[in-house]
Amino acid sequence: MKSIRDIALNAKDVRTELVTVPEWDDVKIEVRGFTLGERLAFYDRVADDGQVNRENFLPELVIASSFDPDSGQKVFEAADRDMLKTKSAAALERLTTVATRLSGMSDDDVTEAETDLEETPTTGL
Numbered sequence: 001m002k003s004i005r006d007i008a009l010n011a012k013d014v015r016t017e018l019v020t021v022p023e024w025d026d027v028k029i030e031v032r033g034f035t036l037g038e039r040l041a042f043y044d045r046v047a048d049d050g051q052v053n054r055e056n057f058l059p060e061l062v063i064a065s066s067f068d069p070d071s072g073q074k075v076f077e078a079a080d081r082d083m084l085k086t087k088s089a090a091a092l093e094r095l096t097t098v099a100t101r102l103s104g105m106s107d108d109d110v111t112e113a114e115t116d117l118e119e120t121p122t123t124g125l
Contacts (some may be wrong), residue, residue, distance in 0.1 A: 059092075
C-alpha cells in the first residue's frame with residue numbers, strides 16, 4: 001500500500017484547460033496551472049517593492065500559462081510582453097481567468113492587481 005506521501009509526491013496535479021480565444025480567430029490555447037515554484041517565480045516577476053507591478057501582471061500571467069496544445073511549447077515569451085499590452089483586454093482576461101483558477105491564485109491576488117491598475121495614473125493616454 002502506498003503512503004499518502006508517495007501518492008501526493010507522485011500525483012499529476014497540475015491542471016490544464018483548453019481555451020478558445022474568439023478574438024484571435026478562435027485559436028485554442030492550452031492554459032496550464034502553476035506549480036508552487038512557478039507561482040512564486042511569477043510573483044517575483046510582477047512584484048515591485050512589495051506591490052504588484054500593474055504593467056506586468058496580466059501579460060506575465062499569459063506568458064507563463066499559455067501553451068500550444070499540439071506541441072506543448074509556450075505560445076509567448078518575455079519579449080512579447082509589450083506586444084501583449086496592445087492586444088484585446090477581453091482575450092487576455094479570458095486566458096488569465098482560467099490561469100488564476102487553475103493555479104489556485106486567490107481573488108485577493110487579482111483584486112490587488114486590479115486595485116493597483118485603478119490607483120496608478122497612466123501616462124501618455
